[in-house]
Structures are given as C-alpha cells and as structure tokens.
Amino acid sequence: MHLNYLALAVPLFLTFMGLEYLVAHKKGKKYFKFNDSVANISVGIAERLLDVFTVGLFYFVYDYLYRHYALFDIKAGVLLWVALLICTDFIWYWYHRLAHEVTVLWCAHVVHHQSEEFNYTVSARITVFQAFIRTGFWAVLPVIGFPPAMITSMLLVHGLYPFFIHTRTIGNLGILEYILVTPSHHRVHHASNPKYLDKNYGDVFIIWDKLFGTFQKEEEEPVYGLTKPLQSNSFLWQHFHFILEMLYSARAAKGWRSKLKVVFGKPDNVDPEARAVLEETFLLRNSSITETPKLNNYVVWQIATTLTLLFLFILLEHYTPVFIEICITLLILLTLINCGAILEQKRWVFYLEYARYAVLSFAVYYCWPHTEVLCLAALILTTAVYFQSRLRERYYRLVYGYTRT
Incomplete structure (x- = not known):
C-alpha cells in the first residue's frame, strides 16, 4: 500500500502535547487553557490539511528553479547536508525577522503569536499563508544548486525542531544555550x-x-501574546483580522507613499484604532458568554473527530478521489469555523450545520450515486427546515446548556 506516513505526525505531536500537559499538571502549573488550546490546535489542523494540496506545488517550484536556474550542481554528501542546514536556518532567520518587521508579512505570521499561553499547542499555530511566504524565501536554495529532494527532506527536519522549543516545562539547557x-x-x-x-x-x-x-x-517572567491581545476564539477572525486592519489603514492613508508605507513598512504604521472599528463590523462580540461543560464537551468531541479524519485523510491521500478530498477539506474547515463560533457562542452557528450537512450529503451521493440517497437527503433537509425553531432550541440546549435568545 502507498500510504502517506507523514500522517503519523498528527498522533506524534498530540502525544507530546498530552505528555507536556501531564508534566505541567504534576508540577501544579497551569500552562494550558481550554479555549486557547482549542484555537491553537484548530489553526494547526487547517495548516496540516491544506499542506496536502500545497506541498506538491512547493516541490514543483523548487524543481523548476533547480532545473532552469541552478548556479551549481550540488550532490548529496555529509558536508553538503550540513551546509544546507546552515543555509536553511540562515534564510529562516531573515524570513522570520522580516515577518515581524514588514506589515504585509506580519499579516501571515501574527497568527502564530496570538496565543496568551506558551506550550506545545502554540507550535501548531502555523498558517498556509506562512507556508507560501517561506517558500518564496527558500526558493533561493534551488537557485544555489541544492536538489529539490534534499531541500524538502531538510525542511521536514528543520520544521520538526521548533515544535520542541514551545514549552515552559524545560528550563535552562546549559552550554546548548550558546x-x-x-x-x-x-x-x-x-x-x-x-x-x-x-x-x-x-x-x-x-x-x-x-x-x-x-x-x-x-530574565523577567515573559507575558505571552500580542501587545494588544486579540481576545477572540473565532477561527476566521484570528486568520484575517490583521489583513483587514492593514487594508483599513492603507485605505485611510493619504497619498500612495503613505499607503505603501502601511503595507510594506513596519506593523506599527497600522492604525491602532482599526481593530476596534473592524470588530464592530465583522466580529460582533457576545458580551454574555458563559462557558459550560456541555459546550466544552461538544467542542472536544468535534476536535477529536476532526483530528481522526485528518489523520486518515493524510494517511490515505493517494487512495482518495479528488471530489472526496474537496468534501473532506470543506467539512474540516467548516468544523473549525464551527468550533470557534461555538466558543464565541454565536447565534448563527446553528445555520453552519446546514452547510456541513450539505457537504456530507454530496460526499455520500458521490460514493453511492442512487436516487434514493438524494431523496432521503432532501427529505431530511426539508423536515429540518420545517421544524427549524424546535431544532434550533434543542441545538442551543445541547451545545450551550441553555436556550439562546
């Protein structure tokens, strides 16, 4: 069988997250918060999912540049692997530094810094936007002459190490600190x-x-997160808030020079009042959020199911039809949006279930293309719409533990 063993990264990382939680709990340290951890893992799920579609594209870019523009013909060897590691890390430093110093790059990287905790779940806060930007930086490597196979292998190893430095359970490491x-x-x-x-x-x-x-x-105890905390569990808002803030500030700026300064200058050039204005339009905060065991249990159940589906999707990638891949992708993304909306206790979260139901129905019909399947799906949907008010009330009781008004 042609399995994608990169899927094993999912249970591997989850195992280390669990171990870190147990160590912190044994030490009496509260390094984890429920909402924060769910948000972190949700971002990581989306990135792992979309990687299935982008990794091949990145390899194609490296291969094209290597075949057409390579300056040297580098062959694999011990010293050249070391050289590649040093070059990769050097490029990462400048990518990472510029991601903090240039507004348009910070739009992609800011998601990684939104968590107000610091543990292994934070390492999952990587977006597909960052993956595209990093590929642009690492495109230098095939031009130098490093073969694409070497580059992708090194990036896998290089990407594994940062996971283990997102923790408060490990103190000073002596000489390694240098x-x-x-x-x-x-x-x-x-x-x-x-x-x-x-x-x-x-x-x-x-x-x-x-x-x-x-x-x-x-030296002093770190305070984690953004200088202006996001204070939102919304999956969508976490990904797009700073893009909107940048666009809002650029639009308000006078003259092209000022607009370009907002986009390509330092993030400090973004209007500090932009977020509050945009939150009024897009976020619609619920000021009466009450966390309940039912809510938490429902979110845990959804995240666990999504992680299982993600693992199987990656593992069996080469055996999954394209249409089913699209359906699974939509289903997972809708579930992540759903979890964030539930944590925010949004009223519209009920209607998101219709979208998930529609995707699931299309997937079932693709696997069993019979008229009876369509008729049954339509009957269930019609019944749900007819009894919508009752279903909505039951749904809110199930998820939130009380009826939403």
Whole structure:
C-alpha cells in the first residue's frame, strides 16, 4: 500500500502535547487553557490539511528553479547536508525577522503569536499563508544548486525542531544555550514584554541573533501574546483580522507613499484604532458568554473527530478521489469555523450545520450515486427546515446548556 506516513505526525505531536500537559499538571502549573488550546490546535489542523494540496506545488517550484536556474550542481554528501542546514536556518532567520518587521508579512505570521499561553499547542499555530511566504524565501536554495529532494527532506527536519522549543516545562539547557535556539530563547520571542519584543528570531541556531544584534536572554517572567491581545476564539477572525486592519489603514492613508508605507513598512504604521472599528463590523462580540461543560464537551468531541479524519485523510491521500478530498477539506474547515463560533457562542452557528450537512450529503451521493440517497437527503433537509425553531432550541440546549435568545 502507498500510504502517506507523514500522517503519523498528527498522533506524534498530540502525544507530546498530552505528555507536556501531564508534566505541567504534576508540577501544579497551569500552562494550558481550554479555549486557547482549542484555537491553537484548530489553526494547526487547517495548516496540516491544506499542506496536502500545497506541498506538491512547493516541490514543483523548487524543481523548476533547480532545473532552469541552478548556479551549481550540488550532490548529496555529509558536508553538503550540513551546509544546507546552515543555509536553511540562515534564510529562516531573515524570513522570520522580516515577518515581524514588514506589515504585509506580519499579516501571515501574527497568527502564530496570538496565543496568551506558551506550550506545545502554540507550535501548531502555523498558517498556509506562512507556508507560501517561506517558500518564496527558500526558493533561493534551488537557485544555489541544492536538489529539490534534499531541500524538502531538510525542511521536514528543520520544521520538526521548533515544535520542541514551545514549552515552559524545560528550563535552562546549559552550554546548548550558546549554540541552539532553546525553549528559554523562544519564550522570549513569544513574549510581549517591552524588553523582549522583536528578539530571538532563530529557528535552530541562536548564532544569527547574536551576530545581527537581536538576541535577548530570558530574565523577567515573559507575558505571552500580542501587545494588544486579540481576545477572540473565532477561527476566521484570528486568520484575517490583521489583513483587514492593514487594508483599513492603507485605505485611510493619504497619498500612495503613505499607503505603501502601511503595507510594506513596519506593523506599527497600522492604525491602532482599526481593530476596534473592524470588530464592530465583522466580529460582533457576545458580551454574555458563559462557558459550560456541555459546550466544552461538544467542542472536544468535534476536535477529536476532526483530528481522526485528518489523520486518515493524510494517511490515505493517494487512495482518495479528488471530489472526496474537496468534501473532506470543506467539512474540516467548516468544523473549525464551527468550533470557534461555538466558543464565541454565536447565534448563527446553528445555520453552519446546514452547510456541513450539505457537504456530507454530496460526499455520500458521490460514493453511492442512487436516487434514493438524494431523496432521503432532501427529505431530511426539508423536515429540518420545517421544524427549524424546535431544532434550533434543542441545538442551543445541547451545545450551550441553555436556550439562546
């Protein structure tokens, strides 16, 4: 069987998250919050899912550049693997630094810094937008002459290491603090303390930060998250809020020079009042949120089911028809939006179930293309619409533990 064993990363990372939770609990440390962890894992699920469609595209880009523009003909060897690791990490440093210093790049990277906790779930906060931007930076590697197979293998290894530095359960690592990026260094990077801002951009080696003057040792206790906390569990808002803030600020700016400064200058050029204005239009906060066990259990059930579906989807990628792949992708994304909306206790979350039902019905009909399937699906939908008010009331009781008004 031609299985995609990259699917094993899903249970592997979940295992380490569970172990970290147990260690923190044993130490009496509250390093995890329910809503925060769900939001982190949701972002990670979306990125892993969309990677199925983008990884091949990235390889094609590397292969095309290598075949047409490679300056040198590099062959795999021990020293050249080391050279590739150093080059990859050096490019990462500058990608990461510019992602903090250029507004349009920060739009993609800001999602990684929204969490106000710091644990292994935070490492999952990577978006597909970041993947595209990083590919643009790493496109230098095939032009130098590194073969695409070497590059993709190195990126897998290079991408694994950062997972393990997103933790508060590991303290100072002695002599390694002078060479590698350690959890201590990365805690500084994720902090919003004034002295910690825009520091420690390295991914594997800390030498670049020391060389280019962006190193900061962990001293005072870090305060995690953005300098202006997002305070939202919405899956969509987390992904797009800063893009909207940038566009709002650019539109309000006078003259093309000012507009370009907003987009390509520092994130500080974005109007600090933009978020509040946009929240009034797009976020529609619910000021009476009451967390209940039913709500949490329903979200846990959905996330667990989604993770299982994601694992099977990646594992059996080569055996899944394209239409079913599209249906699974839509179903997972709708579920992630649903979980965020439930945590925000939105009224419209009930209607999202119609969309999930429609996708599921199309998938079933594709697998069993019989008229009876369509008739049954239409009958169920018609009945649901007819008894909508009762179903909505029961739904809110099931999910929120009380009736929404």
